[in-house]
Amino acid sequence: QGAADTKLKIAIIGVGLRGQNHLDLLLNRNDVDVVAICDIDERMLSMAKEAITKSGKKMPEVYTGSTEAWKKLLERKGGLDGVLIATPWEWHKPMIIGSLEAGIKYVATEVILGITLQDHWDVVKAAEKHNAHVMMLENVCYRRDVMAVLNMVRQGLFGELIHLQGGYQHDLREVKFNDGVNPYGHGVEFGEKGFSEARWRTEHSVHRNGDLYPTHGIGPIAQYININRGNRFLTLNSFSTKARGLHNHIVKGGGENHPNARVNFKLGDIVTTQINCAGGETILLQHDTNLPRPYSLGFRVQGTNGIWMDVNKGIYIEGQSAKPHQWDDAKVWLDKYDHPLWAKWSKETAGAGHGGMDFFVIHSFIESIKRKVPTPMDVYDAAAWSAITPLSEKSIELGNETVEFPDFTGGQWMYRKPVFALTNEF
Numbered sequence: 001q002g003a004a005d006t007k008l009k010i011a012i013i014g015v016g017l018r019g020q021n022h023l024d025l026l027l028n029r030n031d032v033d034v035v036a037i038c039d040i041d042e043r044m045l046s047m048a049k050e051a052i053t054k055s056g057k058k059m060p061e062v063y064t065g066s067t068e069a070w071k072k073l074l075e076r077k078g079g080l081d082g083v084l085i086a087t088p089w090e091w092h093k094p095m096i097i098g099s100l101e102a103g104i105k106y107v108a109t110e111v112i113l114g115i116t117l118q119d120h121w122d123v124v125k126a127a128e129k130h131n132a133h134v135m136m137l138e139n140v141c142y143r144r145d146v147m148a149v150l151n152m153v154r155q156g157l158f159g160e161l162i163h164l165q166g167g168y169q170h171d172l173r174e175v176k177f178n179d180g181v182n183p184y185g186h187g188v189e190f191g192e193k194g195f196s197e198a199r200w201r202t203e204h205s206v207h208r209n210g211d212l213y214p215t216h217g218i219g220p221i222a223q224y225i226n227i228n229r230g231n232r233f234l235t236l237n238s239f240s241t242k243a244r245g246l247h248n249h250i251v252k253g254g255g256e257n258h259p260n261a262r263v264n265f266k267l268g269d270i271v272t273t274q275i276n277c278a279g280g281e282t283i284l285l286q287h288d289t290n291l292p293r294p295y296s297l298g299f300r301v302q303g304t305n306g307i308w309m310d311v312n313k314g315i316y317i318e319g320q321s322a323k324p325h326q327w328d329d330a331k332v333w334l335d336k337y338d339h340p341l342w343a344k345w346s347k348e349t350a351g352a353g354h355g356g357m358d359f360f361v362i363h364s365f366i367e368s369i370k371r372k373v374p375t376p377m378d379v380y381d382a383a384a385w386s387a388i389t390p391l392s393e394k395s396i397e398l399g400n401e402t403v404e405f406p407d408f409t410g411g412q413w414m415y416r417k418p419v420f421a422l423t424n425e426f
């Protein structure tokens with residue numbers, strides 16, 4: 001490990017703000033060479049190159065100049081052990097499938113596998129055909145409190161799980177709009193005139209109404225109740241509120257005569273989704289990105305013996321909590337049940353994004369390649385979690401009708417075993 005010829009050859013497609021986080025984590029490792037990067041934005045590329053120069057590592061090959069330049073990257077001489085994709089959502093499917101067709105056996109993609117339900121099927125089928133691993137980089141599965149609760153779930157403290165909640169409750173108004181230069185805080189431009197996510201993410205709020213970003217909430221929940229591994233999502237329905245927040249934000253920052261004040265946003269400010277599971281659990285998810293509010297993923301894990309809620313930082317375990325009917329400070333429990341992964345690697349997480357959890361998602365991808373084993377989150381997980389978006393759009397379109405989940409595993413969910421974070425290795 002560490003010698004030049006044993007280092008993994010990794011490429012990154014998309015070195016925007018998120019891709020640069022992953023780049024930093026990879027540059028920090030001595031078991032990886034970032035051999036190629038691709039982007040179409042000069043400013044993002046120069047930020048990435050600056051980070052590489054600062055790290056003292058060798059400058060990778062740079063592919064740019066066209067939205068199809070990534071195809072050349074995949075054909076590079078010398079091959080690739082893995083590809084990491086951190087581009088806008090609509091590029092994930094073609095880039096994943098392109099990587100698989102180029103013979104790459106490990107593909108990591110940022111969250112959201114595809115746009116339509118068919119996209120999700122296409123990626124699953126391509127991964128099966130090429131016998132390759134597609135891992136979605138769902139980092140919240142590795143959040144310290146989320147993992148401590150996983151530890152508690154697995155040790156039976158909450159009893160049998162009954163109901164779970166989560167979501168994406170994040171005021172994105174300063175992400176969806178900016179002045180084309182600074183990512184946060186100024187301006188009400190989007191599309192061509194926007195920078196980073198304002199360039200592309202906001203269009204999805206114009207044209208789509210559904211839970212556009214389900215994976216940070218559903219990923220941890222799916223681990224708690226073993227989705228695709230003894231359990232599965234059966235049905236879903238979604239409800240949407242009216243859309244006010246984005247329009248109001250534009251008027252407040254740019255005035256009533258700003259051209260964007262005429263844009264009709266389709267995305268309801270709050271989209272609420274309910275999911276029914278084969279194991280008899282229900283899930284409630286909320287997508288809430290257009291209104292003023294502090295960040296919260298709103299987790300609730302409730303079983304026959306107790307409950308965790310992250311908003312009030314409380315845990316209650318019947319018979320063990322200090323007083324009946326009263327919350328314990330969750331910290332006491334979370335410290336006691338700290339997951340072995342965090343206990344082992346917390347030093348390495350220092351400086352990694354989102355409170356350290358970003359370290360683990362990259363670590364697990366890289367360690368899986370080194371060991372030539374399946375990634376701890378696989379293409380079936382990615383498809384089931386991401387499919388919530390098109391299914392919620394469909395439910396809303398049909399007047400909140402309940403719609404069925406496809407079974408991407410083709411019945412294998414009954415036999416597959418949990419593999420996520422079973423040890424302290426990765």
Ligand SMILES: NC(=O)c1ccc[n+]([C@@H]2O[C@H](COP(=O)([O-])OP(=O)(O)OC[C@H]3O[C@@H](n4cnc5c(N)ncnc54)[C@H](O)[C@@H]3O)[C@@H](O)[C@H]2O)c1
Pocket residue numbers: 013014015016017018019038039040041044066067068069070086087088089091110111112137138139195196197198199354
């Ligand atoms: N897991 C997390 O915590 C987290 C946080 C932020 C973003 N994300 C996800 O990461 C992904 C990227 O988001 P971001 O914030 O970095 O956005 P961004 O706009 O900053 O970066 C996207 C990059 O992709 C590049 N790009 C677009 N089309 C391309 C093409 N055809 N070929 C090559 N490069 C292309 C853009 O030029 C840009 O640099 C999204 O899926 C987003 O949802 C996840």
